[in-house]
Amino acid sequence: MKFTEEHEWLRIEDDLVVVGITEHASTQLGDIVFVELPEEGDTVSKDDEVVVIESVKAASDILSPLDGEITEINPALEDEPSKVNEDPMGAGWFFKIRPSDLSQMDDYMDEAAYNKLIS
16 A cells, blocks of 8 residues: 555555545544535546545535546545545545556555554
8 A cells, every 4th residue: 555645545446546634634624514526537646636525514626646547446535535534444445546657556556654644
């Protein structure tokens, strides 16, 4: 698993990368009340805005950590955005992307480096 400075996590599953936000980010945002997800089949570039999250505290954009194609979204979040708070590293994932260049993952932190960032 890799982590971004924007508090996203990335987990490789076969030829896809699952993307969500960390527990730290979920806690900082507070209760999440709305999630707008990208469309399956969208082609995105690294740093494109792909997800909008609204919480009781703020609205935030989630940027794509990689170039690639969105292959799957988490439809449960449309009806239950609170899943992001309840299980940010599991059931609260946002989307799966088929990266066009997996080496972009090399730019991100491992768990130890991320924990140092947030401590």
